[in-house]
């Protein structure tokens with residue numbers, strides 16, 4: 001069975017909420033076995049056991065958190081052929097798209113085998129500790145579904 005992991009860095013809770021909703025979207029039809037894990041509770045090797053890898057981070061000063069950056073920096077040293085990646089971040093509207101782009105460029109750095117294109121989503125929070133803006137959670141579910149439906153899954 002195709003498997004997916006949603007890795008996130010938990011700070012105040014918004015990014016965890018997004019991770020769990022993306023995972024629900026990914027497993028909507030029961031054809032992708034999906035796990036959710038905090039980035040410090042999983043090794044890069046365990047992440048690479050999965051076919052679909054989704055990584056999420058809060059926006060901290062325009063980039064991912066140090067733990068997420070470390071994870072990406074190790075992942076990019078591996079052969080990533082056949083792996084499907086997607087990224088999400090949480091933050092204010094002014095930072096929209098910046099962190100997912102940064103995560104993508106960290107992973108691609110000197111790694112010619114990363115498949116393209118990525119799916120990415122910036123999820124907007126109202127205040128530093130949340131909550132998410134109304135309507136954002138359904139986009140998270142949709143991201144999960146889009147990753148699932150764009151992945152080749154045997155019948």
Ligand SMILES: Cc1cc2nc3c(=O)[nH]c(=O)nc-3n(C[C@H](O)[C@H](O)[C@H](O)COP(=O)(O)O)c2cc1C
Pocket residue numbers: 009010011012013014015016058059060061062063090091092093094095125127128129130
């Ligand atoms: C140290 C720190 C730096 C931050 N820098 C930014 C920033 O540059 N841009 C932005 O949009 N949000 C920034 N934020 C707001 C976070 O993105 C927000 O707290 C986060 O999305 C909430 O998710 P969480 O509950 O998972 O921590 C920052 C928050 C912290 C704690």
